Structures are given as C-alpha cells and as structure tokens.
Amino acid sequence: MWIQSRQLGAVRRCALVVSAGLLTLSLVLSAPAADEAPQTPQTPPRPAAVPAYRQASQVAVLTVHGEIDHVTLHSLERRMAEARRNGANAIVLDIDTPGGRLDATLDICNLLKDPSLTPTNTVAWIHPQAYSAGTIIALACREIVVSPNATFGDAAPIQGIPGLGLTQLQPAERAKVEAPLLAEVVDSARRHHYDENLVQSFVSVGIELWMIENVDTGERVFVDRTEYETVFGEEPADEITSVTPSAPTTAPAPRVRPKVMERIPLGDSADELGLTPEQYRQQIEYQQNRPPRRDPLTRADRGSWRPVMQVITDDRLLTLKPAEALHYGLAVRTISSDAQLLTFFGAQSLRRYDATWSEGLVRLLVSVPVKIILIIVFLLSLFIELAAPGVGVFGATAFVALLVLIGAPYLAGLAQWWDVLLIGLGIVLLAAELFLIPGTGVAGIAGALCLLAGIIGTFISGDLSSEQGMDELWTGVLSTFTALFAAGVGAWVVSRQIHSLPVLDKLILKTEVGARTTGAAGGLLSAMGDPPRTLELGVQGIAITDLRPAGRAEIDGRIVDVQSVGSYIEKGRPVRVTSVGRYVIEVEESHS
Incomplete structure (x- = not known):
C-alpha cells in the first residue's frame, strides 16, 4: 500500500508538470508578435486647469475692427450692456485695427x-493686429491673448490733415499729446x-530697455x-536679439517682475483728499491691487544677474509679435479659434456681438x-431751389443733406451744441433776408457766416484748446x-447748361407761362443768362x-419772379419796377 501510494504521488506530480508546460505553451502561442504594439486604452487629455479669476460660464466676444472712433465707443457700450443682460461673465475684445482717435x-x-x-474678466484678443x-x-x-500671426505696438500719436497727409509734431506739441x-x-x-518702462516704449521714442535674469x-x-551699467559695470551691447521661445506658445509666460513707481500715499481720511467714502474705498482697493514696487538694482547686485537680450533701442517704438509678447510677459496665451477661447475660460458657451450695419x-x-x-x-441744391423754383425736389434734397450732415455726428456722439445752434441761426437769418427784410444785406451776410461756422463745427468733436481740436478745426476749414x-x-455749370440737362429742365418751373412763354428757365437762372427783353425801370404790373x-x-x-422792397404786397395789387439786377427784380406797390 505504501508502494502504491508513492507511485500514485509520482503520477500526480508528472501530470502537474505536463499541465504547467501546456499552459505555458498556450500563453506563448497566444502572445502578440514582437513588432505589434500592445493595445492599451487611450484616455483623452485633461484640459488645463483654469485659474479661478478667469473661469467663466458664458463668454461674449465683441469685435473691434477698423478705425477706432466715437462710433466704436458707442457700439462697445451698447454691446457690452447687451452681453451683460444676457448673462455673460467674461468679455473678449476681438481686436483688428490700425489705430484711431485719441479721445x-x-x-x-x-x-x-x-x-x-x-x-473685470475682460481679455483682449489681438487678432491679428492692434496698432496704436x-x-x-x-x-x-486684464489679460492679453494673441493669434499666431498677431502684431501690436507702435502707439505714438500722429497728426494727419486731409490733403496734407501726416505732419511732424513739434517736441512741445508731441509731449502735450x-x-x-x-x-x-x-x-x-x-x-x-x-x-511701466516697457509699456511706455509703445508710445515714446527714446526709451532703451534690456532684459536681465x-x-x-x-x-x-x-x-x-x-541700471544696466550699475549692475554689470559696463555699457550694454547695442543689438536686439530675436526671441525664439524654448517652449510652445501655449506655455505660461516667463516670470517677469515689473518695475513700478512709488505708491501714491493716501491720507488718513477721505476728507483730506476731497473724496467721497466710496471713492476713497476704491483708491485703497486700487493701491492694494498694484504690484509691489521693484527697488532699483545696485552695485551690490553684481554677479547675481546675467543679460538676456536688448528689448528696444532709443530710436524706435516697441512692436511685438506673439513670441516676444509671451516672452516679455505681456501676453498669456496664443489663441487661434473660438474653440480655444472656450477652453481658455473653461466656459460652456460663447456668443459673438458684432457691430450693426447702422453703426x-x-x-x-x-x-x-x-x-x-x-x-x-x-x-448746390439750395442754389437751384432759390434760383429756379420748381416742384421742391431740390429744396427737399438740400434739407435731407443738411439733416444728415448734422444728424450723423449727433448719432456718433460727435455733435456739439454750438454748431447745431449756428446752423439753425444761419438758416433763420438767411430766410429773414429773403422774405422779411430784403435789400439790407446785413441779415444775409450774418446768416451766411453763421451757416459757414456751423458747417465747420460739424467736423469738431473735442476741445478747441487741445491739439486734436485744432487738427479738427483745420480739417473742417479745408473741407x-x-x-x-x-x-x-x-452752380456756374448749372446756370449755363440748364437747358441741356433734361432732368433738371423738367423739375424747374418756367418763369413765363401761357402764350407768352419763351422757354427760358425762371428766377436767378433766367437772370444769369441773357433775358429776351429787358424790363424798364418804372414799368408797372400786377x-x-x-x-x-x-x-x-x-x-x-411777362410773368416774372420779383421781390418786394417794402412791406407785404397782396395778390392783385399793382406794382412798379424799382430795380432790375442780374439776379433779382425788385418792385414796390404802385399807388398811382
């Protein structure tokens, strides 16, 4: 029995060995080939963490395209209010502009x-350019992002006058602007x-800056x-090194410590500064949010710093591409699409608010x-209407042109009260000269001057004492x-060629009617040509x-256009010619 048990144990051990061998063989045969990559499940990449101050659920993109002017301002105010009403908690300005007005x-x-x-969660997206x-x-x-091919900078003020182009500002004028x-x-x-020095180099020439680490x-x-010479004990090399980022443009900007001026000391109370309690609270909050002041580097810092590159020379204005903007800490990310904007904010929705066609x-x-x-x-329309009265088309055209000339600046926020007043006063005085007190010329001249000054005023939107106001004044005068x-x-061409212009000829009434019509256009246009017969002084009519x-x-x-030199003359009363001029025939009531 003992022998049989030993034999049975041996058999069992052999069976176990054989089973293990077969299992190993099956695993080897079922393994993938050496050149095949193992199939492992792919986990989608996690989105980068969004800082709490930037997180938003709804993003509103407001386009700022074309020249910056007061229409842009009012459009942004309207769209900003609309976006806030719709629940937007982040604003993006999609900027593509060559520049614009200073005010x-x-x-x-x-x-x-x-x-x-x-x-407060407002981001500028330079897409693709933002000059001046x-x-x-x-x-x-609060933050700036850039498109891959963005350019921004060169923000020095310039002076341009229509017809003269850009003009050079004198040093004192440039400093004032x-x-x-x-x-x-x-x-x-x-x-x-x-x-502070870096951003000022966008505006002023003469700033030299180097980056050190x-x-x-x-x-x-x-x-x-x-400061460079103090730290390194030698003059810097005058060359600008190109920026080649060592990390992708989506990486965080390098740590740059800004240089700011001294904090503005606040008094112990709002009364000392002449501020309301709310204004004083805002000043304190503003001071607390300012970056810490960087003390100037001294000779004691020698050996602790190394030069990196020259940023700007004193003969140019700072202009940046994406890599440079990221390198200098001005931009925080490169964004090329609305989808990337959503990821940037960690938002669920994005809506664009564009300027309207009316704007x-x-x-x-x-x-x-x-x-x-x-x-x-x-x-021109006013001249034709007064010189040759017709069906009123030219009078209506003159009214519409004047209305647009005054109304468009008002809608754009450029109108001043005094230019509208002068235009209105000028029209009243001209009407008085024509219909109430003819012949004196005083009201007519005063009205023409007021109208002229008012029209020039439609070009002026700022303070005349400012440089920009003077530029607008000269633009208005020349225009x-x-x-x-x-x-x-x-007007001269119309007065000479009125008969060869069929459209105008049909819109203007004739001076003479009935069987006595000669075909000459009436009013001033008739007087400006050679009349069929000259009226004699003293001749009477009705x-x-x-x-x-x-x-x-x-x-x-003949039936002619006349003007009374005295008081009102009723229809049917006898009149006598007192003056025959090139542009007007004057009459008075005849009592004989």
Whole structure:
C-alpha cells in the first residue's frame, strides 16, 4: 500500500508538470508578435486647469475692427450692456485695427476699467493686429491673448490733415499729446502687473530697455541703460536679439517682475483728499491691487544677474509679435479659434456681438469725404431751389443733406451744441433776408457766416484748446472751403447748361407761362443768362401771388419772379419796377 501510494504521488506530480508546460505553451502561442504594439486604452487629455479669476460660464466676444472712433465707443457700450443682460461673465475684445482717435481711445479705456459697466474678466484678443489705439485698448484689459500671426505696438500719436497727409509734431506739441497716453498705459501697467518702462516704449521714442535674469531664481526684469551699467559695470551691447521661445506658445509666460513707481500715499481720511467714502474705498482697493514696487538694482547686485537680450533701442517704438509678447510677459496665451477661447475660460458657451450695419453707416456718414459731398449737395441744391423754383425736389434734397450732415455726428456722439445752434441761426437769418427784410444785406451776410461756422463745427468733436481740436478745426476749414469751391463751380455749370440737362429742365418751373412763354428757365437762372427783353425801370404790373417779399408778378406781358422792397404786397395789387439786377427784380406797390 505504501508502494502504491508513492507511485500514485509520482503520477500526480508528472501530470502537474505536463499541465504547467501546456499552459505555458498556450500563453506563448497566444502572445502578440514582437513588432505589434500592445493595445492599451487611450484616455483623452485633461484640459488645463483654469485659474479661478478667469473661469467663466458664458463668454461674449465683441469685435473691434477698423478705425477706432466715437462710433466704436458707442457700439462697445451698447454691446457690452447687451452681453451683460444676457448673462455673460467674461468679455473678449476681438481686436483688428490700425489705430484711431485719441479721445475715443481714452474713453474706451475708461469704459473697460469701470466695473459698473464692464466685467473685470475682460481679455483682449489681438487678432491679428492692434496698432496704436488698439494697443492702448488691449493694455486696458486684464489679460492679453494673441493669434499666431498677431502684431501690436507702435502707439505714438500722429497728426494727419486731409490733403496734407501726416505732419511732424513739434517736441512741445508731441509731449502735450503723449501725456494722456503715457498716463493711461502706466495706469494699465500698474493694474495688470506690466513693466511701466516697457509699456511706455509703445508710445515714446527714446526709451532703451534690456532684459536681465537672476542667475539663482530665474527671475527676469527690464532695466534701462543706467541700471544696466550699475549692475554689470559696463555699457550694454547695442543689438536686439530675436526671441525664439524654448517652449510652445501655449506655455505660461516667463516670470517677469515689473518695475513700478512709488505708491501714491493716501491720507488718513477721505476728507483730506476731497473724496467721497466710496471713492476713497476704491483708491485703497486700487493701491492694494498694484504690484509691489521693484527697488532699483545696485552695485551690490553684481554677479547675481546675467543679460538676456536688448528689448528696444532709443530710436524706435516697441512692436511685438506673439513670441516676444509671451516672452516679455505681456501676453498669456496664443489663441487661434473660438474653440480655444472656450477652453481658455473653461466656459460652456460663447456668443459673438458684432457691430450693426447702422453703426457702419453712421461711421461712413461722418467720414470727411462724405461730409464734403453732403456740403456740396446742400449748397448746390439750395442754389437751384432759390434760383429756379420748381416742384421742391431740390429744396427737399438740400434739407435731407443738411439733416444728415448734422444728424450723423449727433448719432456718433460727435455733435456739439454750438454748431447745431449756428446752423439753425444761419438758416433763420438767411430766410429773414429773403422774405422779411430784403435789400439790407446785413441779415444775409450774418446768416451766411453763421451757416459757414456751423458747417465747420460739424467736423469738431473735442476741445478747441487741445491739439486734436485744432487738427479738427483745420480739417473742417479745408473741407468746407473745398466744398464751397466745388459747389460754386457746379452752380456756374448749372446756370449755363440748364437747358441741356433734361432732368433738371423738367423739375424747374418756367418763369413765363401761357402764350407768352419763351422757354427760358425762371428766377436767378433766367437772370444769369441773357433775358429776351429787358424790363424798364418804372414799368408797372400786377402781383399774381402774394409778395412776402418774394413772389411773382405780370409785368410788360411777362410773368416774372420779383421781390418786394417794402412791406407785404397782396395778390392783385399793382406794382412798379424799382430795380432790375442780374439776379433779382425788385418792385414796390404802385399807388398811382
């Protein structure tokens, strides 16, 4: 029994060995070939964590395309309010602009920095360019993102006058114009932790900056020539090194410590500064949110820093591409699509708010070329209506042209009360000269001057004591006198060629009617040509319309346009010719 048990154990061990071998063989045969990659489940990449201050559920994209002007300002105000009503808690300005007006730019910056009108979560998307005013607006936003081919910078103020092009500003004038811009970009730098000297180099020529890096911490700062020589004990190399980012453009910007000015000391109470309690609270909050002041580097810092590159020379303005903007800490991300914007904010929805067609129309109507055309149309139509009264088409055309000339600037926020007042006063005085007190010329001259000053005023939207106001004044003067010259030429052509223009000929009534009609156009146009017969002084006739003071009378067998030199003359009363001029026939009531 013992022997049989040993034999049975041996058999069992052999069976176990054989089973293990078969199992191993089956595993080897079922294994994948060496050149086949193992099939492992792919987990979709996790989206990058979004900072709490940037997170939003609804993103509103407001396009800022084309020239920056007051139409842009009012459009942004309207769209900003609409986006907030619709629940947007993040605003993106999609900027693509060559620049624009200084006053409108500063007003837009104030809009962006007013928490009661604009969400604090506001980002500028330079897509693809933001020169001049576009750069100033982008800096006013809390963060800046750029498209892959973006360019921004070159924000120095320039002066341009129609017909003369760009003109050189004198040093004193340039300093006066640059002052509000520098104050604005410095304020933006303090709010959003940019280097003050760096942002000022967008606006002013003459700033030299170098980037240096701490050899221990990797921290980077911007220094001018004086600070550079203090730290390194030698003059810097005058060359700008191109920026080649070592990381993808979606990586966080390098740590740059900005240089800011001293904090503005606050008094112990709001009364000391003449502020309301709310204004004083806002000042304290603003000071607390400013970045810490960077103390100037000294000789004691030698050996702790190494030069990285020169950022800007003193003979140019700072202009940046995406890699440079990220490298200098001005931009935080490269964004190429709306989908990436959603990821940037960690948002669920995105909606675009574009400018309306009416806002584009208003922008066209307030442009200088269109204003010149409107002035020409107004003057020429008014001349034709007064010279050769017809069915009222030209009078209506003159009224519409004047209405658009005044109304378009009003809709764009450019109208001043005094230019509308002068235009209205000028029209009243001209009407008084024609219908109430003819012949004196005083009211007519005063009315013409008021009308002229009012038309020039439609070009002015700012303070005349400012540089921009003076530029607008010269633009208005040149444009208005250009329109006057063109309208004068047009009036001369119309007066000479009225009979060869079939459309005009049908819209104008004839001076003579009935069997006595000669076919000559009436009114001033008839007087400007050679009349069929010359009226003699003292010849009498009958007023066939009321003369208030202008009207019509039948004199010497003809019906002509006349003007009373005295009081109102009723229809049917006898009249006598007192004066025959090239443009007007004057009569008085005959009592004989």
